[in-house]
Each structure stands twice: as structure tokens, then as C-alpha cells.
Amino acid sequence: MSTSPTVTLKPTGAKLPQIGFGTWKHYGEKATEAIYAGAKAGYRLFDGAADYGNEKECGEGLRRAIADGIVTRDEVFVVSKLWNTFHRKEHVREAVLRSLSDWGVSYFDVYYVHFPISLAYVAPDVRYPPGWFFDGKSQVKHDPVPLRDTWEALEQLVDEGYIKHLGVSNMASALLMDLLSYARHRPSVLQIEIHPYNAQERAVQYAHSQGLAVTAYSSFGPLGFRELDSPKALRTPALFAHPTITSIALAHGRTPAQVVLRWATQRGLAVIPKSNTEQQRQENLQSASFDLTQQEMEIIGGLNIGLRFNDPADVSARDPRTCRSSNDHWLVQDFEGCHIFS
Template identity: 50%
Template sequence: MTKLVTLNNGIKIPQIGFGCWKVPNKICADQIYQAIKSGYRLFDGATDYGNEKEVGLGIKKAIADGIVKREDLTIVSKLWNSYHSPKNVKLVVKKILGDLGLDYLDVLYMHFPIAQKFVEIDQKYPPGFYCGEQGWDFEDVPISVTWSAMEDLVHAGLVKSIGISNFTGALIQDLLRGCRIRPQLLQIEHHPYLVQKNLIKWVQAQGIVVVAYSSFGPQSFIELNSKTAQDTPPLFTHPTIKKIAAAHSASTAQILLRWATQNDICIIPKSSKKERLLENLQSDSFDLTDEELAEIDHLDQNLRFNDPWDWVQGDIKKKIPTFL
């Protein structure tokens, strides 16, 4: 059983979960089912991943087969940019719950601190960065207003915990000044090429649990044709990571994951292979030395692979304000 982390609302969640990003629809239900059989209890999904119906099918089968009960699982989703207006927050969460076949979410994140123009659910779902034929349009919805609507979901019993994703320190501080419910979690890109040590230290001091995505650095973005990722040496074969892995008779993936969890950060790796599923889940079975942790910290290049600018296509880029 993986270590449990206590959120600032007293709820406990697994430190190691399964990330649903880029899990293909045709194999997603089976992947979720197999991950549950392997011992995973937290599943990190999102509206934007476009596979929540299949995630729900995998969960349904595992519950029907008696492997788990609903209360054993921590099911996560994220509010996409197109639904920041309060009138749309509950609307899309009802859609998420319907797709998953669930009565409540354990965690709901605000996916990005960006309010895009609303796109009707029956027009295009998930909408991605599409905001109508005129380009990438925005709505004048402050983050605090969207957050208040998310707080209402907690009071309504539709969501247990709420968090933020891809937020900077200044935005988090501003949110903390006026919120009724403090964020329970912050999810950020985090790997040895993007350590973000000061942000993490400050956020943890606020009682907010940090969750890492893309723990393997460029690996997640190579298949998305990211030139930055393709031009960056893979962490799996980095000499420093390989040396530390050999010292612990561990895989390089386990070293990358343990570096995060030993810094009290939650992780959400994924794999389609059973042996890798188990390997990732067991990555907290050893400890790195302080010297090894420091060596990995020193690989930092402040190099970010998840940049929304990269995902916007064609002429629409010309219409986007340069502050992005």
C-alpha cells in the first residue's frame, strides 16, 4: 500500500497515483482496471484528456468485480479553461460525473489560470484550446470567481477537495487572500530539469500538497512533436540518474519518482506495462541519500515542456496576446 498524504481538510490521498493523460481511448478502460488490480487507488484525469468515459468503465468493472469499493478510490478531474464562468462550472462537473459514472469527485483542479470563451458541450467536447472561429478568445472571469464556484461544489457534496494546476506563486498568494476554502493541492510540471524548489517550499509551507506531473521530463512530450523535448537529453539515460539507479539496484524511472516523493511531492506516473505499473508503485521502497537528492537538484535548467503556446495551431497564434 502506497503512503497516504493528509490534505489540509483532513482527507487522505495516496502519494503515488496513476496519470490518465494520453491514455488512448481504445485501451483506457482496461488500463484503469489493470492499474487498480496492481494496487493503484488514485487516478488523475481531466476533461481535456478526452477519456473520462473509458476511465469510468475501468472503475465500474473493478468495483463490479469486487476488487475495490468506490470509497477506496481517489478520482481526480480538472476544470477546463472554457468553463470558468460560474454558470458553467457546475454544468461541466455534472458532465464529468456522468462520463465517469460517479456521484462525486474526490479532487477537482482548476486546470489552468486561464478563462477562455465558453464552448457549448454539445458543440465540441473537450474543446481544447479551441474558442470559436474567431480565434483564441477569453472571458472576463477572475480566478477568484471561478474558485468560489468550485467552493460551492464542495458545499454541494459534488467534490471533496479542490486544487489548482499550473499556477505561479503570485497567483496562489492572491487566491489565498480571499478564498473561503484554501486549495488542498497544487499540480505543476516537476522533474530534475524544472525543480521549482522555492515555489514548492513556499506552497508546502501554506499547507498545500504539491503534485508533480511529467516526472520523467521530456519523455511525455516527445510524441507531441515538441522540439524542446526532442532536443533535450532524456532523463532515463542521464549519467547522474543512471549512476544513482545502479547504487540502489533500481530503475532510472524509480529514481526520478523517489526524488519527488522524498521531497514530499505526490506523483502520477503512467505505464501500459504491468511490470512498470508495479515498479512505479514500489518506487518508495528505498531512500536516496541527501547527497543524491542534491545531485539531482543540480540538474535544474528551469526548462518547461508544457507551454500552452506550443499547443495552439495555425493562424490562431497571431491573435493571441503576447503576454502568454
């Protein structure tokens, strides 16, 4: 069984697995099976979110892995995220406890603010997860909640033992700088979209300078969004077929996916790629078993054009849980797949 290198989190010294298991776009029984298979393969970091609409199923997979003696709760990092509609102080606890119940755990190892964007509250008995649209169709309704209020409510849950480490996701350095000026419990991790087309060098540098670990999501660039027929992703050359990536992969006897992941982990980043097969699970987990040369790192970094695929400004005016597929059937998805790109 493969194991992942780790990244040390401040202030606790806890060891975050550098290669984690992403849960976005795992649904239903497939989510349960994916988590179980991931634990069996050696993954010890499971990155989830309320907005993914699969936490209960993911929790079932984790509980089964624990019951079968594959892992213990203390051996895994379970991660979730606060959705935008729960930013008011009176709703933060509700969101955290709901996610804990769905996962079937008593605490989260890392809990992120998913986006620094506050939306009007939608009660879970009306729609859960609520997505971006207040009416479930097209109305985006913002709610002017200061991030400080949200953060202080999360800090209380850290004090009570429900959260071990706080994190921020999709947050620019300027806002992170402001947060650090008042946070009683400083964030331990920044999670942002990073891949060779969107290297985010300055954001990574600033986060590391402030003692935050950085987790990269969407490490394979357009791939995950191509699955959702995103026009921007479909127009973007696939990283796995890019001559720069394929030539380096050939030189090392590795797959293009392993090269892309190693480019990230060699920068000190954690990664959370999604995998659907046993081969993918093993290849991703073994991606830190070789080193790229400094020249290769720079060549891959030279692909950067600041291209972001997950951008709230591109949210489409349609039901947040549905996206139109190529064969014109409605597919259940979450917001991050329901984009219109220019």
C-alpha cells in the first residue's frame, strides 16, 4: 500500500497528507465506493464539501473502511467546507453539525470557508445543499455578512473541539491579509485552483510566508470541467496531451498525470485529485516517488497564463444542481460544474 508524504500544519504540527482524495463529482453509491477504495489504496486525506451534495455517501464509505479495520478515525484527515448561505453567525454551527452528522464523525480535521462570498440563507428543509441560487433557478441573493462574523463563529467551534484546523478557499491574498489581522485562530490552509495554466505563484508565496499550507484543487486544469461540457475547458488544450507534459512524462517513465501532480507537490503544495479507477488511485498516490529537474519545473511553470476555470463571476442563470449534457438529458451536478464561460 502506498503512502503520501505530508505537510506540517501550523500551529498544531499535525501532518496533512500531501496527496489527498478529492470527492467533487462522486455521487450516490459511487461516492461510497470511491471513499472505501481510496482508504484501501492508502489515501488518508478526504476532501469534501457540503456543496458537493455527497457527504452522507462519502461518510458511509469512510465508516465502512473504519469498521473493516482499514483505517482508524485518527489516521485520516476529513475535510469539509462552509457553504456561502451559512455565513451568518447563527447558521455556521448548523452547517458544521450537519456536515459532521453526514460524514459520521465528531470533528473535522480541516474546515474551510468555501468562498468568501455571503449569500442569503436557504433553510436545509427547503433545499440542501442550496447552491448559488436563492430561488433554486436564477436569483443570486447576496447577504452582507462580514467575514469576521463568520470567522468568529467558526473559532467558537474550534474551541469546542468540532474543528481541528480552519482553512480558507478561493480567497485572494488581500482578503487573507485582512483576516490574519484579527483571527484568533489563524487559518492553517489555503485551498485555491492551481494547475500549470494557473500557477498562482504570488498567492502561494504569500500564504507560505504567513505559515499557511496550500492545497491545490483542479490540478489537471480543464479536465474536470471538460466532463461538464464547459466551453472554456473544451477550448483549452488538455494538459495530458500537451507536448511539454508528455515529453517530460516520457523522459521519466511516468504518466502525464503524475508529472502534473509532481509539479505541484514539488512546490510544497498538497493536491486532492479525483480518481475513478484503481489504476488512477495508485498512479496519483505514487506521483511523489520521483523528482522533476529544476529546468522541468520552470518549463511546466511557463505554461501559466492565469487561466481559471472555477470562477463565481461565470455562474450560469440556471438551477444550481443541474447542467445540460451533450445528449440533452438533465444531469445532477453541483455549482462548480454549472458555469458559462466567455
